[in-house]
């Protein structure tokens with residue numbers, strides 16, 4: 001059996017699309033309709049006419065697709081695909097955090113569960129976090145769950161106090177200041193491109209800070225030839241593949257071989273095939289929670 005051909009056949013038969021995050025195993029791209037970052041994939045999920053969405057990503061991403069397309073069937077190929085950061089806050093913690101800091105709008109990173117989104121004012125991704133906070137036009141906001149993204153946004157804006165929950169991404173925090181210093185010495189002509197989930201000191205020492213897609217777009221248009229990628233391995237893999245494919249003559253070096261999100265790597269082509277064939281691992285969300293969470297996501301999509 002040629003699994004790629006079988007998946008393509010099933011997609012046609014069932015009017016299904018596959019949305020794939022850039023941190024997924026690269027071979028999944030071949031059967032994907034959209035490959036990108038959280039914001040790009042959320043927009044794709046909101047617009048599609050397909051009957052079925054298979055989300056090659058982590059649980060909160062598939063949940064967001066379901067929130068935006070409540071009448072479609074949404075599947076996660078492998079249910080072990082959670083996000084460690086999203087799991088750091090639940091509704092109880094959120095309520096305590098809000099009680100400790102009353103009457104302040106809450107911005108919620110898309111890396112969070114539907115239940116948490118339902119109790120926040122507006123959602124954001126790493127691509128639009130600055131614009132979302134700015135759009136609130138207030139001097140103070142609460143930001144959950146990523147303390148590093150929140151503090152990075154605070155620094156970029158300069159005029160808004162951002163009180164952050166103490167969540168973090170264990171994968172991105174593995175990138176240390178020493179990694180940046182070492183890369184600068186070894187590759188003095190390279191540009192260092194960094195995700196804002198990293199330590200703020202790491203971001204400060206970088207040449208460009210942006211979401212997964214922003215990093216990829218920046219690397220494509222830059223006239224430099226060598227880049228250090230300070231985010232998940234999938235980004236470096238895709239950039240090196242495209243550089244060969246389209247003769248960019250560019251080299252992308254992962255800052256540190258350990259920058260792999262294990263949860264993003266669970267989904268395999270076999271899982272995708274089985275999910276499509278048997279319609280297993282369907283995402284379901286309580287209707288009331290889904291409606292409330294959608295308000296937060298829609299508000300975000302209306303800003304940027």
Ligand code: 13P
Nearest residue numbers: 037038125126127211212
């Ligand atoms: P992006 O918004 O860059 O897709 O980030 C998602 C994520 O989980 C990063 O760790």
Ligand code: SF4
Nearest residue numbers: 083084085169171261
């Ligand atoms: Fe979550 Fe970090 Fe993995 Fe992104 S890289 S999915 S934030 S654990």
